[in-house]
Amino acid sequence: MLPSNQTLSGALQQKGVNRRRFVKFCTAMVATLALPPRYVAQVAAALEKARKPVLVWLQFQDCAGNSESILRSSHPSVLEVVLDLLSWEYHELVMAGAGHQAEAALERVVREEKGKFIAVVEGAIPLADGGVYCTIGGRTAWDIARHVCGSAAATIAAGDCAWDGGLVRANPNPTGAVGIEEAVPGAKVINLGGCPQNPANTAAVLVHYLTFGELPAMDQFNRPLFAYGRIIHDQCERRANYDAGRFVQEWGDEGHRKGWCLYKMGCKGPQATFNCPSVRWNDGTSWPVKAGHGCLGCASHRFWDTRSPFYDRLPTVPGFGADVTAGEIGLGVTAAVAGATVIHGIASAVRDRMRPPASPEPPTKA
Numbered sequence: 520m521l522p523s524n525q526t527l528s529g530a531l532q533q534k535g536v537n538r539r540r541f542v543k544f545c546t547a548m549v550a551t552l553a554l555p556p557r558y559v560a561q562v563a564a565a566l567e568k569a570r571k572p573v574l575v576w577l578q579f580q581d582c583a584g585n586s587e588s589i590l591r592s593s594h595p596s597v598l599e600v601v602l603d604l605l606s607w608e609y610h611e612l613v614m615a616g617a618g619h620q621a622e623a624a625l626e627r628v629v630r631e632e633k634g635k636f637i638a639v640v641e642g643a644i645p646l647a648d649g650g651v652y653c654t655i656g657g658r659t660a661w662d663i664a665r666h667v668c669g670s671a672a673a674t675i676a677a678g679d680c681a682w683d684g685g686l687v688r689a690n691p692n693p694t695g696a697v698g699i700e701e702a703v704p705g706a707k708v709i710n711l712g713g714c715p716q717n718p719a720n721t722a723a724v725l726v727h728y729l730t731f732g733e734l735p736a737m738d739q740f741n742r743p744l745f746a747y748g749r750i751i752h753d754q755c756e757r758r759a760n761y762d763a764g765r766f767v768q769e770w771g772d773e774g775h776r777k778g779w780c781l782y783k784m785g786c787k788g789p790q791a792t793f794n795c796p797s798v799r800w801n802d803g804t805s806w807p808v809k810a811g812h813g814c815l816g817c818a819s820h821r822f823w824d825t826r827s828p829f830y831d832r833l834p835t836v837p838g839f840g841a842d843v844t845a846g847e848i849g850l851g852v853t854a855a856v857a858g859a860t861v862i863h864g865i866a867s868a869v870r871d872r873m874r875p876p877a878s879p880e881p882p883t884k885a
Contacts, residue, residue, distance in 0.1 A: 531567075541566075551723040551798055552735065553745040565730040566604075572729065573636040575628055576610035577667060579660040580653050580687045580696055581642025584715040585678040586612045591801075592718035604725065608636075611655075622656050629670050637725070638671035640664065643680040643687040644702040647695030661702055668706040673734055674699060675709055675724060679817065682710040682740075689823040700741070709734050710741045712793075712818040719798050720746045740820055746798075751788040751814055754796035757781065775811065785830035786813030793818040 531541055545563045549556065578586065590613070607613075609625045616624060628636050642660075645652040650659035668674045676699045679685035687696040700708050711720055724743060727735045735743045752758060760766070761780040768774060768783060782789065791814055795806040808814055816826040 545726075547719070548723050548726040551719050551745065551794075552727055553748075562726060562730050566726065569729045571604070571606045572725070573628055573632045574605045574607050574639065575625060575636060575667065575671075576607070576612075576639045576641065577660075577663065578611050579640070579642035579644050579655075579664070579681075580694070581678070581680055582686075583612060583641070585641045585681075586610070588715040589677075589718040589721060592722075604722070605637075618656075625667070629667055633670045635672050636670075637728070638668050638674045639677050639721075640668065640674060640681040640699045641677045643684045643696035643698065645687075645694035645696045646702065647693070652694040664699060665703050668699060668703045668708075671706070673709065673728065674703075674706050675711060675721065676700070677711050677716045677721060679712055679714045679822065682712050682742075683821055685714065686823050688821070707734075708741060709737060709743060712740070712742055712747065712820070714815075714817040714822075717746070717795070717798055717800065720794070742818075746794045747792045747818060749792060749794065751791045751793055751796060751808075754794075755788055755808055756796065757808060778811075781808060781811075781813040783832055784813050785828075785832055787816035787819070787826050787829075787833065788814040789833060791816035791819050791826075 542559065542563060545566065546556075546559050549558050549562055552558075576586070608628050609621065611621070614621060614624075642653075644650070644660045644664050646661060650661035653660040655663060676682045680687055680696075681699050683698045684692070684696045684701075685698075687694065688698075698710075699706060700710070709724060711717075711724070713720075720743070723745065724735060727733075727743075735745055738744055738747055740747075752761070755761075757778060757780045760778070761782055765774060765777075765779040766783045767779050767781050770784070780786070786808065788808065795814070795818075796808070799806045799809075813830075815829050816822045819826055
């Protein structure tokens, strides 16, 4: 294991990561953070001098989807994150240790790095019946979360379950599951909603913290604005089809094959905020709407309850083109132009009628 007091620059050199690869990573992070390109040099300089932050990853009521998401990321790869950017001390899914040795590693971090380490929480925390519905090493998830997250410099809630309880909290919520903010009110938390979270956003939050010494600007749900500050509908490559009234009517029809708008198939993009269309998934290859499936609004608050049934169309969406076809839009434009021409003619006639007669000009002298 690399020493936790080693700088990131030293870790990069030791692992054979060249300057070009490092700058490429910094450029990708600046783009994800929606910062101007001039910040690349500042980010690179800060990361080179930064002490490798200690990180612990806790898993509670979860499906391990967020761990799987970051393990399959390529910008940066999990190797870069684990060996170069972070001193990853505890993560049940990937760590070699087990049992008492694993728990001892977690306790050492809380004791020796108090107020300096970063905690990542994946999964909901049950509070019903004293939290007995999720226990690790004989301790409840609630107890572990209060002990660890209460001592961390910052806590990242990775995915919906850690943010607001997610699927586990969905009605009727028999275990009393909640997110980390409700379970540990005093913790400094940033929420990365999504089912699962996008690993590019997770890395960007860490880079921002290492560069500027603080968490990025957040919205009312404590989600970073760079990732959740824009409506998906406004970023979607199918938006032109929405405005033109070209909609998929059923799966597999001609419109679906041509990439038309999925609004009528239940797409929640007009009400959801996330940077899926720009950051995308799988090395920026694609995202659900590009692949032909509507947005479920998975980064929305309590989306399992508030956005389902997932294939029901949103009731009302402001904007042009939601309830008409392309042909109807064409006819409407033609009628509007014709109507405007008639109105203009009538207005001109009225104006001419109401104009007073012109006074005769005086005769011109010879």
